[in-house]
Amino acid sequence: MINFQFVRTSVVKTALSLIGKDPKAAFIAGGTNLVDLMKRGVIAPEKLIDINHLPLKQIELKNNILHIGALVSNSALAENALVKEKFPLLMLALQAGASAQLRNVATVGGNMMQRTRCGYFYDTTMPCNKRQPGSGCGAIGGYNRMHAIFGTSESCIAVHPSDMCVGLAALDAQVVIAGAKGERKINFVDFHRLAGTTPEKDNNLQKGELILRVEIPANNLNKNFHYLKVRDRTSYAFALVSVAAALEIKDGLIANARLAMGGVAHKPWRLTASEVFLRGKPATLANCEEAAKLAMKDAKGFGENDFKLKLAPNTIIEALTIAKSKA
Incomplete structure (x- = not known):
């Protein structure tokens, strides 16, 4: 250092x-x-x-929008009464991340800004286009068990490591950003980037900008929800595959559905096509299976992570099954 x-x-x-x-x-x-x-x-x-010491630690509901300051710790957010009552999917995603000690220190903004945990990125003796553009991607053709199956490019197949961000992507959150020209908002699903030809750019935050807060609009997704994280050990491990699932069920039909995945792409991966398919349909196992099938369109393995091609749809089905069965 x-x-x-x-x-x-x-x-x-x-x-x-x-x-x-x-x-x-x-x-x-x-x-x-x-x-x-x-x-x-x-x-x-x-x-x-x-x-x-910036004044960015608020958690408050304003005009049916939850405002979360960028410096709120992950543990404080998960334990907040408003979050537990109105956005429990986010609570579960936060509780699945890291360890209790890390959650006590890690902040919302820092969680959003964290870099990939790809071993080639961390090893300065190995090629990595994220760390040194143009040097190559060691994971392609190398050890890629933890790596992406969606949205990959010839430059990078790394995944975004956050659990919190998967929950926020599913909840239609927005990010409020400050810069020299004032404040701006960006949809959470657009904050992080796919690798493309510029894998060194993890997100769309510009140089000199600062995350002020995250805003989540109120919803009716606090009854039938689940966050399922499949990992090598039950704590303090990154996701092989994770799924944030939330359903609004009325008279036996799915009125609204939110689905996002982690551990499968360079950014939290929103399953929009699956959400559209589920809306207006009964919450049956067959429909959950079809939604999972739709989600896997364009998925691609790279050898050691081929198992994710089966694990991912099974995780979607399991998360939806648990979510729809909650009383």
């Missing part, structure tokens, strides 16, 4: 000014991913701007 400057501010405007003046600076909040990357030499910011 190189020597670096450390500064702290409690004012959003000052934080934006500091990051805007220094192209080699980075924000630090919980640091649960950033510090790991610095220790391994994957990234080497020359200045860290501590933003933990």
Whole structure:
């Protein structure tokens, strides 16, 4: 790890000014991913701007929209009464992530900004287009058991590691961002990027911008829901495949459906076609199976992760079955 400057501010405007003046600076909040990357030499910011004292820790309902500050810890969000009552799918996704100790420190904004856990990205002796554009992708033709089956490119087959982000993608959240030109909003499903030809860009946050909060509109998806995470061990492990499923069932028919997956793409993977198929249909096993079949269109394995081609639809079916069966 190189020597670096450390500064702290409690004012959003000052934080934006500091990051805007220094192209080699980075924000630090919980640091649960950033510090790991610095220790391994994957990234080497020359200045860290501590933003933990910014006023971005609110969790409040305004005009039927839940406002979640970027500096809210993952554990505080999962334990919040509003989240438990109105957005329990997000609660389950948060509880599935990392360990209790990490959730106590990790922030909402930091969780969104975390980098892939691909071994080739972390190993500076190996080729990785995310770390060094143009060097190649070691995972293609290499050890790729954890890697993507959707939205891949010749440049990168890494996956986004977050559980929280899968839940937020399913809930039609929006991200509020501040920059030198003021604030802007972006749909959560558009915040993260597919690798394409620029895998070094994980998201659509511009240099010098700061995540202020996440907003989730109220819904009727707090009864029939489930977050299912399939992993190698039952705690502190990244998803092989995960599914966020929520249904609004009226008179035996699915009035609304939300589905998103983790562990399968460079970004949280929303299953829009499956959602459209389910709406207006009975919540039967046959319809769940058909929704899972639709979800697998264009899926592609890379050898050691071929098992995901079977695991993914089975996980979708299981998540939907549990969600629809809740009283």
